[in-house]
Amino acid sequence: MGKLSLTDHDAVYIGSSHWVTILEEIRSIKDDLSDEQSIGPISRESTPFDAGFTRGAPPSRISLLASTTSFSREQILARMPPRKAVDRLVGQYFNTVDLSPVVLHRDTFLAEYANFWRDPSIVPIMWIGLLFSVMSMSAYLQQQDNEALGATSVESNDMLETYRALTIYCLVAGDYLRPSRYTIETLTLHFALEQNVSVDTYVGNWILMGVVIRIAFRTGLHRDPSHWPNIRPLQAELRRRTWMALYQMDFFTSIQLGLPRIIKDTQCDTRPPLSLMDSDIGLESVDYPPERPSTERTPLSHLIHRHAIIKVTAEIYEATETASPSSATRSILSAKIEKAVDSIPTWLRHKPLESSIAENPITLLSRINLDILIHKAVYLLHRWSFIKGSTGEESTKSNELCINAGLAILDHQRRINEELQPGGLMFAIRWRVAHVLNHEVLQATMILCFALSRFNESITTNPYAVYRRNDILDALKVSKGIWKEIADRSVEAQRAATTISSVLNNEPESSKFPGLVPSDGLFEQIPAISGQDYMSGFEFGNDMALDPSFLQIYDDVTFAGMLDEFVTEQS
Numbered sequence: 275m276g277k278l279s280l281t282d283h284d285a286v287y288i289g290s291s292h293w294v295t296i297l298e299e300i301r302s303i304k305d306d307l308s309d310e311q312s313i314g315p316i317s318r319e320s321t322p323f324d325a326g327f328t329r330g331a332p333p334s335r336i337s338l339l340a341s342t343t344s345f346s347r348e349q350i351l352a353r354m355p356p357r358k359a360v361d362r363l364v365g366q367y368f369n370t371v372d373l374s375p376v377v378l379h380r381d382t383f384l385a386e387y388a389n390f391w392r393d394p395s396i397v398p399i400m401w402i403g404l405l406f407s408v409m410s411m412s413a414y415l416q417q418q419d420n421e422a423l424g425a426t427s428v429e430s431n432d433m434l435e436t437y438r439a440l441t442i443y444c445l446v447a448g449d450y451l452r453p454s455r456y457t458i459e460t461l462t463l464h465f466a467l468e469q470n471v472s473v474d475t476y477v478g479n480w481i482l483m484g485v486v487i488r489i490a491f492r493t494g495l496h497r498d499p500s501h502w503p504n505i506r507p508l509q510a511e512l513r514r515r516t517w518m519a520l521y522q523m524d525f526f527t528s529i530q531l532g533l534p535r536i537i538k539d540t541q542c543d544t545r546p547p548l549s550l551m552d553s554d555i556g557l558e559s560v561d562y563p564p565e566r567p568s569t570e571r572t573p574l575s576h577l578i579h580r581h582a583i584i585k586v587t588a589e590i591y592e593a594t595e596t597a598s599p600s601s602a603t604r605s606i607l608s609a610k611i612e613k614a615v616d617s618i619p620t621w622l623r624h625k626p627l628e629s630s631i632a633e634n635p636i637t638l639l640s641r642i643n644l645d646i647l648i649h650k651a652v653y654l655l656h657r658w659s660f661i662k663g664s665t666g667e668e669s670t671k672s673n674e675l676c677i678n679a680g681l682a683i684l685d686h687q688r689r690i691n692e693e694l695q696p697g698g699l700m701f702a703i704r705w706r707v708a709h710v711l712n713h714e715v716l717q718a719t720m721i722l723c724f725a726l727s728r729f730n731e732s733i734t735t736n737p738y739a740v741y742r743r744n745d746i747l748d749a750l751k752v753s754k755g756i757w758k759e760i761a762d763r764s765v766e767a768q769r770a771a772t773t774i775s776s777v778l779n780n781e782p783e784s785s786k787f788p789g790l791v792p793s794d795g796l797f798e799q800i801p802a803i804s805g806q807d808y809m810s811g812f813e814f815g816n817d818m819a820l821d822p823s824f825l826q827i828y829d830d831v832t833f834a835g836m837l838d839e840f841v842t843e844q845s
Contacts, residue, residue: 338442338450338464339482345443347399353440357391360405363412371411372706373466375573376515377459378408379508380552400456403444407463410437414467418705438467453489461486462519469523473764475530475713483527487536490520496542507559514547515574518581525588530713534595535588546582549575568619576640579618583644586610587651598658601668611651615808618644627689627699635700638693639707642686646714648808649679653721661724677725677742683718684749691756712766719753719770722746723777747781750774 336343354360364387368374390397390405413434420430441464450457465486468479490496495517499510521537528535548565549572555563566572568579590607593599599607621637624645630638652675653660659672690707693700700707726746757771 336439336442337478338445339478339485343443344446345440347402347447350399350402350440350443350447351394353436354394354402360409363409364405366412366415367408370415372577373411373463373519375552376519376577377462378404379512379555382508382557398448398454398456399444400448400450400454400460403441403448404456404460404463406437406441406444407460407467410434410441410467411463413437414470415705434471438464450489453493458486458490458493458495458516461489462516462523465523469527473712473760474766477531480527480531480533483524484536487520487524490517495520496537496544498544500545506557507562508555508557511547511550511555511562514544517542517544518546518577522577522581522584525584525591526713529591535592539585539589546578547574549578568617569621571621571637575619576622576637576644579622580640580644580647582614582617583647583651586614587647587654590651590654594654594658598662599655604655607655611648611655611808615648627693631699635693635703636706639690639700639703642690643711646683646686646711649682650714650717652676652808653679653717660721673725676721677746680718680721680725681742681745681749683714684722684753687715687718687756688749688752691759712764715753716766716770719750719757719774722750723773726750726777727780747778750778754778 364384368380374380386397386401387405390401394402413430417430417434441460445457445460445464448454448457450461465479465482468476468482472479495513499505499513505513524535524537548562549568549570550563550566551572554566566575568575586607589610593603593607622641622644624641627638630641656672656675659669660676662669690700690711692698694704694707695701726743729743751774754771754774757767757774761768761771
């Protein structure tokens with residue numbers, strides 16, 4: 275079950291799938307971490323239970339969820355930059371932002387943009403907010419470019435915060451709780467910005483997502499447009515695209531905090547959008563154009579295929595959050611994962627970067643993101659048996675799959691980190707590596723820390739027990755270095771590095787394992803992976819069976835609750 279921290283002042287709950295919940299199961303952490311040494315200032319907000327869930331917005335920033343000073347239309351327009359500056363920001367948005375074809379139709383927006391400059395006084399205030407949200411996204415990209423190049427630009431930071439604030443002023447002036455045209459689009463882009471600028475998990479974003487989803491419900495986005503024949507094809511497709519974006523945002527935001535999703539699939543029937551180019555459909559279209567084949571890449575194709583994986587993962591998340599699924603349920607969900615994976619076209623399937631050096635870096639990153647998501651789905655499905663440590667063939671398989679998933683995700687962390695460096699394959703798109711991936715890597719980190727700590731507890735009975743033990747050690751050592759690189763600006767990264775240090779410090783001396791040979795398989799990647807491959811795990815020989823003690827249940831042990839704080843690495 276999940277974990278509840280209840281005090282006289284507040285109550286904080288996180289679900290059973292969250293990485294902090296896994297952390298609590300690592301018994302050795304309590305022995306190695308001292309209450310007298312902490313990471314930074316000791317406070318209720320810096321505990322592992324909160325896991326970086328910052329309670330308030332960063333200082334000096336306004337929030338849509340807090341009381342905000344109202345600006346009149348005239349005050350807002352007076353802060354609009356010259357057209358040349360806005361042109362550049364709009365151009366950058368449409369040429370670089372993944373959400374651009376999802377939330378906005380390029381030709382339609384540009385026609386409205388031209389009308390705005392002809393007479394700003396007749397344009398709805400909510401459309402002006404949409405324009406500022408577009409400008410905010412581009413300002414964020416410029417800020418990321420400056421940071422990646424080691425330059426600190428006060429001007430770009432101020433520009434980002436100014437346009438972000440003006441977006442909020444427009445939402446308030448347009449009475450966003452009574453949605454009109456452009457409200458959902460503006461809120462969606464505003465949320466995307468908020469999620470990207472937050473390095474650590476911020477609970478306010480989850481609350482904001484709840485507001486956005488409920489406004490989307492109010493506008494009927496959760497129902498497929500086919501129920502209303504009077505909706506024209508372009509409008510119908512834009513509604514489907516926006517709903518797909520909101521569905522994915524709701525999933526990632528909820529799972530980051532280990533809390534329930536806002537969207538309930540049983541109450542929604544909006545189908546995925548068609549995979550089209552913007553030129554395939556326009557305002558005057560009266561019939562739907564034929565969908566592009568899955569073998570053809572469009573601005574929407576990778577998001578549509580990711581949506582299919584997310585739908586299955588969301589179903590697994592809900593089916594496994596409160597209790598271990600039955601064998602029958604696990605079998606059904608496994609089949610759904612395999613079906614979704616097998617539907618992925620060849621060009622989007624994961625394969626080694628070494629064989630993809632001439633491909634578009636966006637495609638490379640899309641493949642990695644999709645592969646991480648699939649491994650996450652596998653872990654969520656099998657995590658109960660993995661954590662509980664039950665015996666039997668089925669549990670052995672679950673342990674194998676979870677360790678495999680953790681190793682695969684940390685290998686992606688390593689490769690992404692390498693290719694984001696100057697000269698790397700992904701350096702030009704470094705801003706696209708969303709902070710949301712941090713949660714997936716944090717979860718994988720805790721999976722492997724837990725596996726290693728379980729092995730160490732049983733070391734006196736069978737020192738050669740856990741197959742791939744050295745792979746786990748190698749992966750955690752590399753991951754620790756990566757987390758340390760960003761620990762000065764991320765509480766979660768700081769905690770991850772400290773947890774790995776603690777687990778590695780408990781690792782027995784290598785001299786006790788004279789016969790242990792490192793595996794060479796950690797950094798090997800398998801091309802053209804199928805759904806069955808993800809679920810089949812590794813083949814074990816008779817001398818590579820999982821240690822039975824790794825699977826035992828520690829009935830005599832109770833855990834006192836969440837640690838109050840993490841501390842620096844023990845000497």
